Amino acid sequence: MININQVIKEMDLEGDPSNHRVVVAMSGGVDSSVTAALLVEAGYNVVGLTMQLYDYGKAIQKKGACCAGSDIYDARLVCSKLGIPHYVLNYESIFQNQVMNDFADSYLRGETPIPCVRCNQTVKFTDMFDRAKNLGASAMATGHYIRRKTKKGHPSLYTGVDLSKDQSYFLFATTKKQLDFVRFPLGSLTKNETRSVAKRHNLIVANKPDSQDICFVPEGKYAEVVRKLRPGSVEAGNIIDVNGNILGRHNGIIDFTIGQRKGIGIGGRKGVDDNKSILYVVGLDTKKNNVIVGPKEFLSCNKIKISDCNWLIDLQQDSEFRVLVKLRNSSQPVIGTIKVNFDNTLAYLLFDQPQFGVSTGQAAVFYNINEISHILGGGWITEAPNKLAETNL
Amino acid sequence: MKKQIYLDYNATVPLLKVVKNSLIDIMDIGPLNASSIHYYGRKGKYIIDIARENISELINTKQNNIIFTGSATEAINMLFRNFDTIVVSSIEHLAVLSSSKSDHIIPVNQDGVVDLNILELYLKTLIKRNKKILVSVMWVNNETGVIQPIKDVVEIAKKYGCLVHCDAAQALGKIKINLEEIELDFLTLSGHKIGAPTGIGALVYNNDVNLTPLILGGGQEQGMRAGTENILGITGFGEAARFVNNLTENNCSKVKFLRDYFQKVIKNLSPETIIFGEKANRVSNTLLMAHPNISGDLALMKLDLESFSVSSGSACSSGKIAKSHVVSAMGFDELELNSVRFSFPPNDAILNSENLITTKELDRLALYWANL
DSSP states (O other): OOOHHHHHHHHTOOSOGGGOEEEEEOOSSHHHHHHHHHHHHTTOEEEEEEEEOSOTTTSOOOTTBTTOHHHHHHHHHHHHHHTOOEEEEEOHHHHIIIIIHHHHHHHHTTOOOOHHHHHIIIIIIIIIHHHHHHTTOSEEEOOOSEEEEEETTEEEEEEOSSTTTOOGGGGTTOOHHHHHHEEOTTTTSOHHHHHHHHHHTTOTTTTOOOOOBOTTSGGGOHHHHHHHHSTTOOOOEEEEETTOOEEEEESOGGGOOTTOOTTOSOOOOTTOOSGGGOOEEEEEETTTTEEEEEOGGGGEEEEEEEEEEEESSOOOTTOEEEEEEESSTTSOOEEEEEEEOTTSSOEEEEEEEEEESOOTTSEEEEEESSSTTEEEEEEEEEEOOBGGGGSOO | OOOOEEOBTTTOOOOOHHHHHHHHHHHTTOOOOTTOSSHHHHHHHHHHHHHHHHHHHHTTOSSSEEEEESOHHHHHHHHHTTOSEEEEETTOOHHHHHHHOOSEEEOBOTTSOBOHHHHHHHHHHHTTTOSSEEEEOOSBOTTTOBBOOHHHHHHHHHHTTOEEEEEOTTTTTTSOOOTTTSOOSEEEEEGGGTTSOSSOEEEEEOTTSOOOOSSOSSOTGGGTSOSOOOHHHHHHHHHHHHHHTTOOTTTTHHHHHHHHHHHHHHHHHOTTOEETTTTSOBOTTEEEEEOTTSOHHHHHHHHHHTTEEOEESEEOTTSOEEOOHHHHHTTOGGGTTTEEEEEOOSSHHHHHHSOOOOHHHHHHHHHHHHTO
């Protein structure tokens, strides 16, 4: 059973809830709907905002993706049910400029981008924040599974209690300043508890499936989206091995990700069908437009360079310390030593054990080695040299 | 809860008390399917005929047919499917712009008035290639309230043998529509703009023109609009028409006073605010304005949270606010996302039947606007 007093305590807003307007960023999914429901229950003056991010007519609709056309209607229905105002923000052009274009360009650079972080960083936590402040809100709440705790007057970020739903990897770029204003009422809930609140309020989204994909990428076919966004910039090229031998052709390096094993399209090679000879994508050469494949050992990576770091703790200059780091949302954190440059924006991370399939464009998110739930900060992986770097390719 | 101040009468006029009473009356009569041959059918048919008569009196026409539809939008769609070449103005309602799919768009000037010279030049050229042309210009623009020179439009169109449609949804109840004076071939109307329920519109058309209906079926409405008649909607429309029929020259003076008062206070408190169509001939109840630094959707949300109901640009059913094609057609591209519309009751009769809006409330609203 959810304790409403706990929700109010974690909201960390002084005085009676009814004195505070709280804007809830509503996607039309169960999480943000329950966020709104809990805050209404707690007595806050709640306003729902939903972002219209792209033209649904143009993108092929898909169930299970966040913010599909029908989701706006779901958000509105939930707000009507809860008796709170709901508004739609037309962010189509901002989203196109700041998220979709960046997504396409990142793939063209041979990277594997995370547009959801860009969206949180730009549209959601800047434009929507501003709107919430303009509407006189004391705070903006989202339905993310992550906790915000205040210690000695400073808010810090902690992983969600439900680790299977933890969204800290996508929120590492939340700045300290943003953290003053944002709240995550679901951070202490499990997904099951969330669904039970939705059922208790009889919300139509109670059984709605979780979103799986990037919202503007139908059925996970990201390469189609890139080709649509950047027509003419995707070219066919060669698939080569680590010795430079041509093994086949590809239709564009955007179709490949570092570490990819399946669907490379060079099957049926003679005498190389034992496990040790399984080929992985180990490099994407954007200059020569080559996809480089090789055995798993070539994916081995000992250190990475991380740019545009965001820190949620106070750092000493030129500090070097041990951290836990997550390199993908779905993977377990690994241990390494981080060295941060003088202005804290760049960092180098040396892994204790070599990592396989690290891709530039992804995020590296740091956790406290003594308290794994405590998020220290993170940044974008801009260099991840693997064994291929030692060859001349 | 704070008192709601409603200034969005161009969107919908609240159901009039007299209309509500007329609806309750006919609800008690019994089953009213106007197509039935028996007593109740005749009763239903009679009620519909009375409503038709009330509307024809309001727009002063004897020769024209009036067909009831589900909305003005439906009436426009039905009409337009009969024409391949439709010339429209750039400030038409989306019901016209979307359903006409027209590339023949006549611009307006900075005051929001359709450019008659360009219309004439356009028709002169177009008539050489097309035989059957429909010209469609609205009587009153829904966003700015600017009255279009319909008489001149008809004159020019007739000169080139074109037929003319006028979307009069925003003119009805605000200015006198006299079809004896202005020979329009087609006129479309909307009930809820004068205090009838939503879901009822009408197409007024000249008997000499052959039209193909949009909805086929049981042959209701002289075969032009199948489906059992919406007797409550029709009754309400007829009753609302009767209510506003005693429209005279001066019957918008109170409304005009309030609008002009509000406009004056806004100009004093917020000199940077731009008022659209101010120099043009406007209906008395409408005020479209923009603050150059405040987006229309933000203004709308803040006003709504303060219990002021107004509207902005054109909102789609999702609630997403799109840019105003009207503001941009008037040459204010930089303000197309900033405009906010304040619309007062369409006339004094409706104003009097509502909770009167006070100048004190308008002062408060203007002050709030100036400090958005």
